[in-house]
Amino acid sequence: MKQLLILSGKGGTGKTTIASAFIKLAKAKAYADCDVDAPNLHLVAGNLPEPKIDDYFGLDKAVINIDLCTSCDLCRSHCRFSAIQKEPIYAVNSISCEGCGVCELVCPFGAITLVPTVAGELVLYKNDVIFSTAQLKMGSGNSGLLVAEVKRGLKEYANDARISIIDGSPGIGCPVHASLSGVDLVLLVAEPSLSGLSDLKRIMETSSLFNIEQAVCINKYDTNSDISREIAALCLEREIPLVGKIPFDPTAGSLVNRGLSIVDEPCPAGKSAKDIFQKTMTILLNKGGGKE
Ligand code: SF4
Numbered sequence: 001m002k003q004l005l006i007l008s009g010k011g012g013t014g015k016t017t018i019a020s021a022f023i024k025l026a027k028a029k030a031y032a033d034c035d036v037d038a039p040n041l042h043l044v045a046g047n048l049p050e051p052k053i054d055d056y057f058g059l060d061k062a063v064i065n066i067d068l069c070t071s072c073d074l075c076r077s078h079c080r081f082s083a084i085q086k087e088p089i090y091a092v093n094s095i096s097c098e099g100c101g102v103c104e105l106v107c108p109f110g111a112i113t114l115v116p117t118v119a120g121e122l123v124l125y126k127n128d129v130i131f132s133t134a135q136l137k138m139g140s141g142n143s144g145l146l147v148a149e150v151k152r153g154l155k156e157y158a159n160d161a162r163i164s165i166i167d168g169s170p171g172i173g174c175p176v177h178a179s180l181s182g183v184d185l186v187l188l189v190a191e192p193s194l195s196g197l198s199d200l201k202r203i204m205e206t207s208s209l210f211n212i213e214q215a216v217c218i219n220k221y222d223t224n225s226d227i228s229r230e231i232a233a234l235c236l237e238r239e240i241p242l243v244g245k246i247p248f249d250p251t252a253g254s255l256v257n258r259g260l261s262i263v264d265e266p267c268p269a270g271k272s273a274k275d276i277f278q279k280t281m282t283i284l285l286n287k288g289g290g291k292e
C-alpha cells in the first residue's frame with residue numbers, strides 16, 4: 001500500500017479540502033483522518049456507514065480512595081501539576097493529572113492508585129472502503145499515540161489497498177510525527193501569507209527529519225502573488241516539486257459547506273485540484289515499493 005500524507009504546518013490552509021478531493025479522484029479504498037484533536041474529514045466524506053467505535057485509553061490517571069484517605073495533604077503538596085484538590089474532599093482533577101505517579105508513591109496509606117482512563121475514541125467506518133479516524137477527549141494528551149492507532153487500523157483492515165490517503169494534523173508536533181511514520185510521500189499544502197511561508201519551512205524541515213519525499217501545492221495562490229512566488233522559489237531551492245496552485249474560488253467554500261468536495265461540481269479550484277492530483281499520483285506511484 002502506497003501512503004500519501006497531506007500536511008500543512010498549520011490549520012486552515014485547505015488541507016482537508018485537498019484530502020477529500022483526492023479521495024474522490026482516487027476512488028480511494030483506504031483513507032484516514034489523523035487530525036485527532038479536531039477531525040473533520042468525515043464531514044466531506046459523503047455517505048458513511050455506522051462506525052465501529054472503541055474507547056482509546058491514554059495515560060493512567062490518579063484516583064483517591066476517600067475511605068483510606070486521612071487528609072494528610074502529602075499528595076497535594078507533592079503534585080507538581082496542581083491536580084489535587086482538598087475541598088470538599090481530597091480528589092484528583094483528571095484533566096490536570098499527568099499520571100506521573102508521585103502522589104501514589106508518597107501516600108502513606110495506599111489511598112491512591114493509577115487507573116486506565118479513556119482519552120478518546122477510535123472510529124472505523126468499514127464497508128467497501130476503510131476510513132479510520134479518532135477523536136481525542138478534551139484535555140487529553142497522547143495525541144501521537146492515538147494517531148498511531150488510527151494508522152494501525154488503516155493498515156490492519158486495508159493493507160491490500162493500492163493507495164491510502166491520510167489527512168494529517170496541523171502543526172509540527174507529536175501527532176504530525178506519528179502521521180509521518182512510514183508514509184511514502186507528503187503533500188504540503190501551503191498558504192501564501194507570511195505565517196504560511198514560515199509554517200511551510202517548518203513542516204518541510206520536520207518532514208526532512210523523517211527522510212520522506214515531499215511535494216508542495218499552494219492554495220489560494222492568487223491572494224498573494226509575491227509570497228506565492230517566494231514559495232515557488234523555496235521549492236526550487238530545496239528541490240521539492242511544486243505540483244500546482246489552486247486559485248481563490250468562492251465556489252469551493254460553498255461546496256465544502258454542503259458536505260461536498262471541490263471536485264464534485266465544476267469549479268476553478270476543482271480543476272486545479274485534478275491537475276495537482278495527477279502530478280502527485282505520478283510521483284507517488286513511480287516510487288519504489290510501499291513502506292511497511
Ligand atoms: S497522601 Fe493519601 S492520605 Fe494523604 S491526603 Fe493524599 S490521598 Fe489522603
Ligand code: SF4
Nearest residue numbers: 079097098100101103
Ligand atoms: S499522578 Fe502526578 S499529576 Fe496526577 S495527581 Fe498524582 S502527582 Fe499529580
